[in-house]
Amino acid sequence: MRVFNSSPRCVPPHACHDFPKLPPNLEFKMNQRCILCFLLGVLFVTGARAQQADRAPAAGQNLLENWLKMDRDGDGKLSNDETTGLMKRFFDRNDANKDGFLDRQELEALQKRLASNRGRSTQNANRNRQQGMSTEQLLKNAPEDVIIEAGIAYRPGDSKAWQLDLVRPKAAASEPRPGIVFVHGGGWRSGDKRAATFLRGAIEYAQKGYVCITVNYRLTGEAPFPACIEDVKCAVRWFRAHAKQYNVDPNRLGGYGNSAGAHLVSMLGLCPPAAKLEGDGPYQDQSSLLQAVCASATPSDFGLFPRSPRGDSRFKGEADxxxxxxxxxxxxxxxxxxxxxxxxxxxxxxxxxxxxHGDVFAEALKKAGADVTYMRIDGAGHGVYNQHSDRTKPAMETFFSRTLGKQKQTP
Structure with a gap:
């Protein structure tokens, strides 16, 4: 295992450079995105509320019917003994008249509260998503030497999160190119595929000859874990399924992410189908594994985080x-x-x-015999990748050139 400290000698000086600056008009437009996002958000939330109003009665009726299936004695109400899971846990809270039963009126009131909470969660998730530039801005200001295909749906469905942007070199190539998957961070509850670091990264690497995708996924306000893992896995499977169309070598795919994105690309490097985290998305005949992973500020073990109701709420299911x-x-x-x-x-x-998190992850990979390079930078914070870009960016470039620069075996 190669371990680099904070010394600038860990990367050759001649390799140091930064991501190219976006064109001035693009920088200006990015500074104006808040106004545009606010207007789009108003339109989106209005439409979303109308859609929720249309769906709520049918969804609520199904939920109510499922609850009443627990009514073993057929008296039309639920006793504490008949309930399970969260219904049992919060029985007293939902028993408004404190008679020891949940009758139909109380269950309907519970259903309405849950529907209202779901609506707020979806709106919050969409609001947290509004961080990137518009597709019109993106395409208008794309560098001349790359082609950007924006807003590609990597799976069918009604979630706006199931989209990616693809950036590829405009120049033709006689051989398939390597690919890189960029996954944004944001604590799994916010962020967007067009966040500046990831958009600039995708553009720069496309200019270097890679085909890149930058991926959105369902945030925890829309769906709890493992939805985000299932989504990025589906995006990689989509990438492989369309490899021929975009002249990509499906056996040379890498990934970069920071923080929550680092967690997700690490899962893309390690988590096999046997873990049953592939989800129900399409292209199940394709591998979701990457051949090289660069990850910064990686949450490698959720067991290392202090437990809290907020943290646990990211994950679906009962306590056990x-x-x-x-x-x-x-x-x-x-x-x-x-x-x-x-x-x-x-x-x-x-x-x-x-x-x-970085220490134990690097050590575990080393013990497994993996090819691991660990840049442990003294005094750096959570934004380590950008804070020390004079070293981290050339290190990543060298890493991908070394690991993806030749034909790899089928995953």
Missing amino acids: QREALIRACSPITHVHQQAPPFLLIHGTADGTVNVK
């Missing part, structure tokens, strides 16, 4: 099921002998994801 899911969603759980090469970057002063 949640523990197993937390382990299954931790990248360190899936470290194995055939793990792909990893470049891990972590700051010792990271107050969001403690450096211990």
Whole structure:
């Protein structure tokens, strides 16, 4: 395992450079995006509320019918003994008249509260998503040497999260090109595929000859874990299924992410189909595994985080099921002998994801025999990748050139 400290000698000086600046008119337009996003948000929320109003009665009726199936004695109401899971846990709270039963009126009131909460969660998720530039701005200001295909749906369905942007070189190539998957961060509850770091990264690497996708996924306000993992896996399967169309070598796919995005690309490098986290999306005949992973400020083991109701709420299921899911969603759980090469970057002063996550992850990969390079940067915080871009960016370029620059075996 190669371990680099904060010394600038960890990367050759001649390799140091930064992502190219976006054109001035694009920088200006990005500064104006808040106004545009506000107007779009008003239109979207209005439409979403109308759609929810149309769907609510049918969905509520189905939920009510499912609850009443617990009525074993057929008296039309639920006793505490007849309930299970969260219904049992919050029985007293929902028993408005305190008669020891949940009658139809109380169940209908509960259904309305849940529907209202779901509506707010979806609106919050969509509001958290409004961080990137518009498709019109993106296409208008694209560099001349790349082609951008924006807003591609990587699976059918009604979630606006199931989209990616693809950036590829305009110049023709006689051989298939390697690909890179960029996954945004944001604590799994916010962020967007067009966040500046990831959009600039996709453009720069396309200019270097890679075919890149930058991916959105369902945030926890829309769907709890493991939805985000299932979504990015589906996006990679889509990438492979369309490899011929975009002249991509499906055996040379890498990924980069920071924070929550680092967690997700690590799962893309390690988590096999046997873990049953592929989801119900299409292209199940394609592999969702990457051949090289660069991850900065990586949450590698959810067991290292202090437990809290907010943290646990990211994961679906009852308490006993949640523990197993937390382990299954931790990248360190899936470290194995055939793990792909990893470049891990972590700051010792990271107050969001403690450096211990990087330490134990790098050590686990090393023990498994993986090709792992660990840049442990003294004094760096959670934004380690951008804070020390004079070293991290050329290190990532060298890493992908080394690991994706030749034909790899089928995953």
